[in-house]
Amino acid sequence: MCDVCGCGHDHVHENRAVVSDDSTRRVVEIKKSLLDENERIAEVNRKHFDEKGVLAVNLISSPGSGKTTLLEKTIEALKGEFKIGVLEGDIETERDAERVRAKGAYAVQLTTGGACHLEAPLVHKGFHALEKQMNGGAPDILFIENVGNLVCPSSFYLGEHVRVVLVSVPEGPDKPAKYPKAFKTSNIFIITKSDLIPYFDFDVEKVKREALSLNPNLKVFVLSAKTGEGLEEWFNYLKELVRRKKGGK
Secondary structure (H helix, E strand, O other), X not given: OOOOXXXXXXXXXXXXXXXXXXXXXXXXXXXXXOHHHHXXXXXXXXXXXXXXXXXXXXXXXXXXXXXXXXXXXXXXXXXXXXXXXXXXXXXXXXXXXXXXXXXXXXXXXXXXXXXXXXXXXXXXXXXXXXXXXXXXXXXXXXXXXXXXXXXHHHHOOOOOOEEEEEEEHHHOOOHHHHOHHHHHOOOEEEEEOHHHHHHOOOOHHHHHHHHHHHOOOOEEXXXXXXXXXXXXXXXXXXXXXXXXXXXXX
């Protein structure tokens, strides 16, 4: 069992293995991280995505931040222009995959059975299942909706081109400070549910500053799936990323 995150899986965080028995726990420094195997398969994923001309986007956040709702809005806006595939990560149920299929995307549910994050081997299998679903084709955009968690997903590269971290207004403004690795390893920071700002103590500019102090290269979006604020900017940004991926065509 993972002693760090409690996900029930044997793996290593920050180059450490945790070995425990009934009486004691020992932290054993290891020379070669067990994460190397995940990294190896992630690079295989990345190569496959590149060969297929797929833009892979990994979405990470706490539960309830609005990842799936944002995906629904994105699929509705872009499905006429692009083929969209989704790998839905969850501990149990196929509910989110059903939601995005209903909006017009191809989707494969990745059920971890207790693990608090997705890993590259599962994404590898999931993408091949998605290709089969698409009769051997591939999406223009692949969204990987990670398990709701701001801790472990930030440690596991899946082969994505872009990592997006989302924080909703009701979650509070302290997430960059509390979960710095999620922001340091991401390319995009999205503040969701902006329509609720008047009802919460959430200083948008302060949150932006804290996130950018951790990662000055973050691109920040503030949006509301309910009112539509910021969505067009997000859609246009994705369109530009796909255009670049396709070589400017």
